[in-house]
Amino acid sequence: MTTLMRTAASLPRHNVKDSFLKDTTMTAANLLTPGADREQIVEGDNPLGLEGIEFIEYATAKPQALGQVLETMGFKPVARHRSREVLLYRQGGINVIVNAHVKGSPLSDKPLISAVALRVRDAAAAYRRALERGAWGVPTHVEVMELNIPAIHGVGTSRIYFVDRHKQFSIYDVDFTPIPGVDQHPPATAGLHFFGIVQYIGNDRSDDWTEFYRELLGFQPLPPEQRFGILPKGRILRSPCPAESRFYIQLIEPEASVLDVEDDEGLHRIGLGSADVLATVAELSRRGVEFVSSPSVRTSERGALSRTWLGCVSFEIVHDVRG
Amino acid sequence: MNSANMNDFSMDSRAMAGPLAARLEAVREAGFSEITLCAKDLVNHPGGVDAAVANVQASGLAVTAFQADCDFEGQSGPLHRFKLDLAQAMLRLCQALQCPLLVLPSSRLAPAADTGSKLVRGLRQLAMLAIPLNIRIAYQGWAGGAAVQTYLQAWDLVCETDMPNLGLSLDSHEVLAADTPQDDLLADLEMLDTDRLFLVQLTDLLAPAVTPGQPMRVLPGDGTHREALAALVISLHGLGYRGSYNLAAFNEDYAAMPPHHVAQRASASALWLGQDVLQRSVPLPNQIRLRRLMTV
Numbered sequence: 293m294t295t296l297m298r299t300a301a302s303l304p305r306h307n308v309k310d311s312f313l314k315d316t317t318m319t320a321a322n323l324l325t326p327g328a329d330r331e332q333i334v335e336g337d338n339p340l341g342l343e344g345i346e347f348i349e350y351a352t353a354k355p356q357a358l359g360q361v362l363e364t365m366g367f368k369p370v371a372r373h374r375s376r377e378v379l380l381y382r383q384g385g386i387n388v389i390v391n392a393h394v395k396g397s398p399l400s401d402k403p404l405i406s407a408v409a410l411r412v413r414d415a416a417a418a419y420r421r422a423l424e425r426g427a428w429g430v431p432t433h434v435e436v437m438e439l440n441i442p443a444i445h446g447v448g449t450s451r452i453y454f455v456d457r458h459k460q461f462s463i464y465d466v467d468f469t470p471i472p473g474v475d476q477h478p479p480a481t482a483g484l485h486f487f488g489i490v491q492y493i494g495n496d497r498s499d500d501w502t503e504f505y506r507e508l509l510g511f512q513p514l515p516p517e518q519r520f521g522i523l524p525k526g527r528i529l530r531s532p533c534p535a536e537s538r539f540y541i542q543l544i545e546p547e548a549s550v551l552d553v554e555d556d557e558g559l560h561r562i563g564l565g566s567a568d569v570l571a572t573v574a575e576l577s578r579r580g581v582e583f584v585s586s587p588s589v590r591t592s593e594r595g596a597l598s599r600t601w602l603g604c605v606s607f608e609i610v611h612d613v614r615g
Numbered sequence: 616m617n618s619a620n621m622n623d624f625s626m627d628s629r630a631m632a633g634p635l636a637a638r639l640e641a642v643r644e645a646g647f648s649e650i651t652l653c654a655k656d657l658v659n660h661p662g663g664v665d666a667a668v669a670n671v672q673a674s675g676l677a678v679t680a681f682q683a684d685c686d687f688e689g690q691s692g693p694l695h696r697f698k699l700d701l702a703q704a705m706l707r708l709c710q711a712l713q714c715p716l717l718v719l720p721s722s723r724l725a726p727a728a729d730t731g732s733k734l735v736r737g738l739r740q741l742a743m744l745a746i747p748l749n750i751r752i753a754y755q756g757w758a759g760g761a762a763v764q765t766y767l768q769a770w771d772l773v774c775e776t777d778m779p780n781l782g783l784s785l786d787s788h789e790v791l792a793a794d795t796p797q798d799d800l801l802a803d804l805e806m807l808d809t810d811r812l813f814l815v816q817l818t819d820l821l822a823p824a825v826t827p828g829q830p831m832r833v834l835p836g837d838g839t840h841r842e843a844l845a846a847l848v849i850s851l852h853g854l855g856y857r858g859s860y861n862l863a864a865f866n867e868d869y870a871a872m873p874p875h876h877v878a879q880r881a882s883a884s885a886l887w888l889g890q891d892v893l894q895r896s897v898p899l900p901n902q903i904r905l906r907r908l909m910t911v
Contacts, residue, residue, distance in 0.1 A: 502779075
């Protein structure tokens with residue numbers, strides 16, 4: 293949150309008759325709950341009941357090329373969408389959707405992280421709460437026999453979906469058809485799990501996006517000295533999820549020397565957690581994954597960064613003991 | 616003409632009559648690189664909004680601010696939903712213009728009960744809507760507002776709302792009309808955080824005017840408050856304000872003139888402010904503007 297500025301209440305020249313706010317103790321913090329005008333009801337740390345990431349979606353005009361990248365990273369294609377050119381890849385608890393369904397403007401050859409689906413307690417309630425606080429709703433275009441998954445606009449052209457059917461049954465059971473003969477739950481390579489997402493933002497935009505994720509989803513910024521992995525730049529926001537499903541969003545502004553920022557806000561890469569980074573890197577290297585090794589970025593016990601595929605796809609491995 | 620001295624002065628489209636293309640051309644030819652627009656500039660264009668946006672982009676002028684008179688904050692129920700839809704449309708227009716700042720004058724509508732919280736809630740919602748679009752909101756108190764009529768009240772509300780992309784628009788009309796003694800004015804201005812002062816709208820005043828009690832808004836230097844206006848600009852500069860100045864002078868007389876004539880007068884005002892008042896002789900260092908682009 294930004295620091296509350298000096299208000300006239302503390303200054304002598306501001307007449308009381310001018311201050312229509314004097315008769316209320318309302319602040320932004322206690323306006324967040326219905327009924328806050330009658331009594332102090334503070335929402336918990338996790339107002340949406342956030343429980344991690346259900347899936348991350350890429351949009352690309354070259355789904356097979358991205359599919360190869362994902363398979364090199366240990367993902368398996370497990371299901372196809374019933375009505376669209378969409379494939380579901382999975383390893384362990386990590387679901388990645390590759391969407392080549394053209395709608396509106398043509399897709400780019402370069403894959404783009406186009407959506408993040410969050411597991412919440414009640415998707416409809418989460419959606420309503422977000423809209424009340426200033427999120428943009430995304431109109432959905434549901435075909436017959438498909439789920440209506442509420443979504444809000446995120447950074448760039450991306451969306452944030454709210455999914456609540458992740459315990460009793462899966463959303464994929466409705467919208468996807470399993471690929472015959474394929475293990476629907478392939479194990480994760482070396483225990484990989486979702487760790488976070490790196491978001492590139494414009495100059496001086498850290499406070500804006502921190503407030504966006506705090507107000508709408510309950511994220512909290514970590515102190516600057518708390519860092520993960522080998523790429524510590526920017527500001528890290530911690531999700532309010534329980535420890536077993538916790539994930540992070542890392543906000544990164546341009547280098548100070550970059551003067552002209554052109555349309556460059558967006559979700560940049562996925563971070564995957566590993567209890568043993570070096571073992572994971574060794575296993576992925578055997579599969580053909582190359583990792584960046586430069587004076588400033590190199591594999592260590594703290595983390596590693598894959599080389600970039602298809603012009604923009606990379607994965608960061610971060611040391612993280614889960615469960 | 617040393618246009619480097621005019622870099623952070625924008626011409627308000629409302630000061631000129633005529634089609635948008637003619638006004639853009641007049642502003643450009645008068646040496647400005649920035650303009651401030653409002654929704655009517657776009658929706659009244661004979662070719663529609665897309666054509667209007669294309670005109671603006673082709674002009675090479677950056678849009679400093681977009682004036683959104685939508686009486687947004689303080690409502691509830693169906694009226695709030697209606698106003699929310701309107702505000703969203705304004706934000707979309709602002710985004711289409713690649714304009715980084717939306718100016719929201721305080722609402723003329725009497726707020727629903729529970730005034731303070733409704734106003735804060737509304738402004739928080741609007742500022743949040745603007746974040747993914749990379750737009751900042753400049754809230755402006757004015758005499759016609761129902762609950763917020765002064766910049767100090769507006770500043771209180773900005774502080775109470777506490778959103779990083781919400782700040783203040785200060786209109787010199789209020790300062791000049793109030794005729795506050797300089798020391799008291801400086802004390803008031805010192806209450807503001809100039810980092811959160813997103814826009815200063817400059818107008819001089821000329822009385823008597825057609826409307827009793829409403830002095831005519833004229834370009835800086837054209838009115839009777841020349842010294843007070845210069846003192847205001849110097850005070851703001853001294854307090855650290857480095858944002859844009861919008862020449863927000865509009866009246867029936869300017870509306871009866873060719874746009875080139877008004878724009879040239881505005882250019883003279885900007886040069887007076889830049890050279891004589893702020894005493895700029897060369898382009899200032901660190902004046903490269905970082906473009907803010909909209910992404911949703």
